[in-house]
Each structure stands twice: as C-alpha cells, then as structure tokens.
Amino acid sequence: MPYALVDFDKNQVFINSVDGNPENPVWAGSNTQYKFDVSRVGELTVQLFMRNPAAAAGTGRTQDIFLGAVRVNPKFEAVPDASQASASDVSQVDEIFKNEPAQDSVPDDFVLSKTMQDQFVNFSYNRPVAGLDDAGGSIKDPSFLEASETRGRR
Known part of the structure; x- marks a missing residue:
C-alpha cells in the first residue's frame, strides 16, 4: 500500500x-x-x-x-497580534483556561536528595536592598571569601 x-x-x-x-x-x-x-x-x-x-x-x-x-506554497493570512487593555486583561484567553480551577504546582512529597541539600549547606540569601546595588546573595564558604579577597588584591 x-x-x-x-x-x-x-x-x-x-x-x-x-x-x-x-x-x-x-x-x-x-x-x-x-x-x-x-x-x-x-x-x-x-x-x-x-x-x-x-x-x-x-x-x-x-x-x-x-x-x-x-x-x-500555502498562503497564510496574517494573524493580528493579541492586544491587552491592561495587565489583568484575559479577553484573548480561551474560556477552557479561564475556568480551570487554581491548584498548587508543587509536586507532592518533593524532597531534595542529601547530595542536593549538601550543595547548599553554606549558602544564605539576603534580600537585596533597593538603591544599594546589592545583588543580595552571600556565600559563607571560607574558600570563596579567600578567593574573592585574593582577586581584589591583584
């Protein structure tokens, strides 16, 4: 066939x-x-x-x-760009999505493995402060601090 x-x-x-x-x-x-x-x-x-x-x-x-x-060579009609009246305008969203019930997207029983947890053992996060040009993260690992100080002296 x-x-x-x-x-x-x-x-x-x-x-x-x-x-x-x-x-x-x-x-x-x-x-x-x-x-x-x-x-x-x-x-x-x-x-x-x-x-x-x-x-x-x-x-x-x-x-x-x-x-x-x-x-x-198929002819394609131009599709007009979807426009939004405001950030909350959902007039262009199909009804099937508007009627979908809200649900948490975090998987049940999600636990990082010990290996993954160990990757973050000396990490902390400080929320950036507006106007200070502060990236906000800080790593407390001594080898990182020593390396950054050495680079600063060059």
Missing part, C-alpha cells in the same frame, strides 16, 4: 493509506488532522511511495518505490 511523507518547515509526518488497493488507495478522512508548528511561511512537500514487496528483509524503506511529489 502507498504511504506519504509530508514535510513542512523541518517537520515530517508519515501517513499510511488506510484501505483500498495500490491503484486506488483510501486515505484517512477529513476528520483526521496532522498539525505542524508553523513559525514562518514555507513550502509544503508531499512525497508518495509504495512499499516494495520484493525488497529483502531488513532494508527498511530504502527499497521503496518513489511515485511522485507535490510542492505547495
């Missing part, structure tokens, strides 16, 4: 015919969709192949018979 390779913008979809015979294959109906992430205008290529019944086992698709190709 024939199959098609559909290429668009570095994405490829493999589509088998679903019924029929080699002379008159039946493809999936209009209710079947193949979606591509479209980031730019580009060429859509459809290549048709027939599996070679005489191909030796283990050759994969290297011996399949090329039937032809079609190249299409």
Whole structure:
C-alpha cells in the first residue's frame, strides 16, 4: 500500500493509506488532522511511495518505490497580534483556561536528595536592598571569601 511523507518547515509526518488497493488507495478522512508548528511561511512537500514487496528483509524503506511529489506554497493570512487593555486583561484567553480551577504546582512529597541539600549547606540569601546595588546573595564558604579577597588584591 502507498504511504506519504509530508514535510513542512523541518517537520515530517508519515501517513499510511488506510484501505483500498495500490491503484486506488483510501486515505484517512477529513476528520483526521496532522498539525505542524508553523513559525514562518514555507513550502509544503508531499512525497508518495509504495512499499516494495520484493525488497529483502531488513532494508527498511530504502527499497521503496518513489511515485511522485507535490510542492505547495500555502498562503497564510496574517494573524493580528493579541492586544491587552491592561495587565489583568484575559479577553484573548480561551474560556477552557479561564475556568480551570487554581491548584498548587508543587509536586507532592518533593524532597531534595542529601547530595542536593549538601550543595547548599553554606549558602544564605539576603534580600537585596533597593538603591544599594546589592545583588543580595552571600556565600559563607571560607574558600570563596579567600578567593574573592585574593582577586581584589591583584
């Protein structure tokens, strides 16, 4: 039975015919969709192949018979940018997301391993103070302090 390779913008979809015979294959109906992430205008290529019944086992698709190709340059309509009236404007958000109940995204029973905890044993965080150009973090590891003092003397 024939199959098609559909290429668009570095994405490829493999589509088998679903019924029929080699002379008159039946493809999936209009209710079947193949979606591509479209980031730019580009060429859509459809290549048709027939599996070679005489191909030796283990050759994969290297011996399949090329039937032809079609190249299409689809026309894309410009999609207007979503605009927001304010930071809290959700008018462009689909209703299915607006009706989703709020839930905590922290996984249950999340515990850092001992190895991970040891990575932070001498770390503390001080909240930055506005106007002091203070990054806010401080590391109390003596080797870090010595290294930074040595760099300052050079």
